[in-house]
Every structure is written in C-alpha cells, then in structure tokens.
Amino acid sequence: MSHKILSKKQLCPNVYLADIEAPLVSAVARPGQFVIVCLFGEYSERIPLTIAGKDSQKGTIRLIWQAVGKSTVELAELRVGDNVENILGPLGRPTHIEKVGTVVCIGGGIGGAPLLPIATAMKQIGNKVINILGARTKELLILEDEFKKISDELIVVTDDGSYGKKALVTGPLDEICQRTPKPNLAVAIGPAIMMKFCCATTKKYDVPTVVSLNTIMIDGTGMCGGCRVEVGGQTKFVCVDGPEFDGHKVNFDLMMRRMQAYRKQEQQALEEYKKHKCKIGLDK
Numbered sequence: 001m002s003h004k005i006l007s008k009k010q011l012c013p014n015v016y017l018a019d020i021e022a023p024l025v026s027a028v029a030r031p032g033q034f035v036i037v038c039l040f041g042e043y044s045e046r047i048p049l050t051i052a053g054k055d056s057q058k059g060t061i062r063l064i065w066q067a068v069g070k071s072t073v074e075l076a077e078l079r080v081g082d083n084v085e086n087i088l089g090p091l092g093r094p095t096h097i098e099k100v101g102t103v104v105c106i107g108g109g110i111g112g113a114p115l116l117p118i119a120t121a122m123k124q125i126g127n128k129v130i131n132i133l134g135a136r137t138k139e140l141l142i143l144e145d146e147f148k149k150i151s152d153e154l155i156v157v158t159d160d161g162s163y164g165k166k167a168l169v170t171g172p173l174d175e176i177c178q179r180t181p182k183p184n185l186a187v188a189i190g191p192a193i194m195m196k197f198c199c200a201t202t203k204k205y206d207v208p209t210v211v212s213l214n215t216i217m218i219d220g221t222g223m224c225g226g227c228r229v230e231v232g233g234q235t236k237f238v239c240v241d242g243p244e245f246d247g248h249k250v251n252f253d254l255m256m257r258r259m260q261a262y263r264k265q266e267q268q269a270l271e272e273y274k275k276h277k278c279k280i281g282l283d284k
Helices: 023-028 070-077 109-124 144-149 170-177 192-204 252-259 263-276
Strands: 003-012 015-021 034-038 047-055 060-066 086-091 102-108 128-135 153-158 185-189 209-212 228-231 234-237 244-246
Touching (some): 015 070, 023 086, 034 060, 047 070, 047 086, 060 070, 070 263, 102 109, 102 170, 109 185, 109 209, 144 153, 192 252
Parallel strands (some): 102 128, 102 185, 128 153
Antiparallel strands (some): 015 060
16 A cells, blocks of 8 residues: 655755655554654665654644655655555554643654654643753754644753754753752653753653653564663563653663664665665656
8 A cells, every 4th residue: 555745845954744645544643653664665674753743634644754864865855746655553652641740841853753742642631841842953953833832831952052042951951850849751752862861860850751762673563673672671672662661761871882783784775875876857
C-alpha cells in the first residue's frame, strides 16, 4: 500500500515536515508512538520516525525529520504527490497522559517534533504546561508558534543568544525546578547528551522525568536487538519497551556509544548517494 505525500515544507536547514496519507495508522496512533518508513519497498532502509501529529478525519500523519543520512535525504527529495511505499505503525508504547499538575516539557532541536503532540495532550487533559525549546541558533528553531498555542509558559533558548535567552535548556529547567511548588513531571526529548543533562538536573530536585530515546533501530518489533539500552541495570528494547523510559534510570553513556556503531558506514552511504544519484528532473 503506497502512501501519498499531500503536503511538504522545509522548517529550517535540513529539517522537513510532510503530511502523508496513512489512514490505518492515523486512526489509532497516540502521542509518543512512531512509524517505520520504507521509501521504495522491501529493499529500502527502514527509518524510524516519530509521529509528530495526525488528522484522523483526513487519514494523514505528520512526519518531521532531519536530513542527515542517505534515506532521510532521499525522503527530503520527494515531492508533493510522490508516494512512500511502506509505512509500518503505530509502533512503541504511547505516552502515559495523566493530569498531574504542572508538566515541564523540554525540546532540543528536532526533539520539538515528537514533543509537540505529548505537550498538547498534557495540556488538553488539564495540566499546566511549561515548554522549554532549545536550538543552536534562531535559524534552527522549529515549531515555536505551535508550542505557543498550548503553553502556559514558553521559554526559548539558543546556544549563541541569537534568539530568546542565551542558555542551554538545562538553565531554565533548573530555575523551574526550584520553584514552589516544583513541577510534578518533566518530559525531555532531544539529542542524547541533552536528555542526559536534563535528567541530571531534575534528579537533584526529585522531579520524575520521562525521556524518549532515538536509538539505532532496524525492524521496530523487538526481533533484531539493535535498539537495546540499559535502563535501571536491565536490558530494554526501545522499539517495544519504549521509546519512553524513566530518564533517571537510563544509561545514557552506554546508549551514546552504541549510537556511534555505524557512523562510518552511514557517512559513506550518504557520500556515495550524493556522488552517484540520478539528477534527472531535480531542477524542475
């Protein structure tokens, strides 16, 4: 079953958004879940992408991704009207949405995409939602307007100070955790190193913290073991046990080492693709 791209736009350098026909997925998907995308059929690389939104009436899901490897670059080069051959999902355990009081949501870079439906659901159920968005520069900030709509408080930081406050996301997070009363829950999604230090910050104040992990993943159904992580001293599989875990129990250092396992091959595949890809029609 092919899935037509109905709309597509570029959010910032190398980051794209697309609404894609996937009625079976859209009908049952919940915040925190993801799909496995195969662009051109069974011999394509399997790409795990978080569902950043959906429209059940239209039968569409929204994907937001960063073009960093061969397959994500290929996806970025598809146009409205083109088809994605296979979309498997929804996969993973959905976010536990509960009215707890005050929830602080932290999104780093592309992590804002999977965070948005979670923060939205937390707001809709009656929580006070404080959102912290971080990016290296103003140019790389995404989804600010969408977060404004569902925020009781929105804090934007950039590494270089080109927009919002000049700070890392852990700066305002630390300040918020010192408030009385402190947040009842934190949700952090972004680069592994960011999530690690967010968890170190909230742990000082005993604020429960959920993270969504983006490990290497192949089949997405728990069979290959490529996505395994250590949580609380036990082996877990991100695709079926997660992608969300208690951030205070995740061994981030081990996870980050495992994520480097195929970096050389990934870079080589992208270089070869750019060198040999067919350029017919790309100027249209």
